[in-house]
Amino acid sequence: MAVPVSQMATVASYVMGQKIRRNKRYPLVLMLEPLFRCNLSCAGCGKIQYPGHILKRQLSAEQCLAAADECGAPIVSIPGGEPLMHEEMPAIVRGLVERKKYIYLCTNALLLKEKLEAGDYQPTKYLSFSVHMDGPKAEHDYSVCRDGTYDQAIEGIKLAVERGFRVTTNTTLFAGADPEKMHGFFDDMMDLNIESMMLSPGYSYSKAPNQESFLGREKTKGLFKRILGKPKKSWRFNHSPMFLRFLEGKIEYDCTPWGNPTYCIFGWQKPCYLLQEGYADSFAELMSETDWDAYGHRNNEKCRDCMVHSGYEATAVDDTFSSPMGIFRTVKAMVS
């Protein structure tokens, strides 16, 4: 199973529409963060370190759907925290499906089996469970700081695939990742009949507990070159081929922080999913009031080592549709 043609067509026509309107800055993926509460506390995560009263707060379904309407992006990614802990998540998903948004519900899958058995979600081309899997069993369990989570996630994935859901995996790579082991991990994931895999180098959150695991820019390129150098035909990645080339250091891109705008209990996050430089009350204010030129790996120390998909996937997609050469480069990368 691959990304549905309808999703590719939706994204292509949306981006082309932005190009025709000469809209330089447009959102591609809404990062909808309805809660920071999580049932894990992973070593490389800087999202959940908040006092108890903040962790208890969450966006209502109404607020989530209003944000999706306000932003207008064709894809909505729901990270967190752990979204499956939100009691209104089925209603949020239903509302987004009604709006024909393609949803990536990012989950550690610890609750997936329980929620599927309860009938909270129905398979649709609009919904994909994006399961957090940080590598093979030992590496994953160490990274998420709890034994047994890999097996639990696999159980959830199997049930979701069996029931006809779209399932992808989302893997964050840190210093010390072993390319050989990752190749075995890719085989294992594809053997589960998932749709595709997402990869990203870990972002060096200043609030993450394990600061020694983050990769610098050059080390990221070296690692991805070794991991993606000789890809098997059976491996499917849920990325633009140009983004994968970027990770391998084969092409240079600048960040597109407005491509994945983030909405959470604090408001619209400036400037991106990873930095917290302030919050706007509306999406329009975020787009008009943020000093976008102050960010990116050339302009800002905090962005120096970042090569994360929330910043660069939108750049790769924009590059594809910017010119006939962009389309040619992308097609060439797909077949090579």
Next chain:
Amino acid sequence: MSEDKSMKGTRLSPRSDADLRYAVEQAVDYRGDVTVELKDGTKIEGFLFNRDFAIAEPFVEYYPKAADSEKQRFLAATIAAIDFDGRDTADGRSWEAWVAKQENKTGS
């Protein structure tokens, strides 16, 4: 994030605009509750998450400690002092405990 880098236990009493901005930035960056003492003696306890110093009357936005309260804001210029008295949730203690547990398991 090591314990020695944490602002926990610090009290900042700004005496200049630069001090004020520094204190607010530190408080917004801090992943714990703080107590803000205003110039009129009022005390605000909560989690500071936003500020805007690019406007004529810079403000600070926060969630009060009471879980069901809405976000609120006050003028930055009204701050007399900020106490970093809530637990710093980014102090890395859970990670250190996990690593220690793994090391004990492997006997390293």
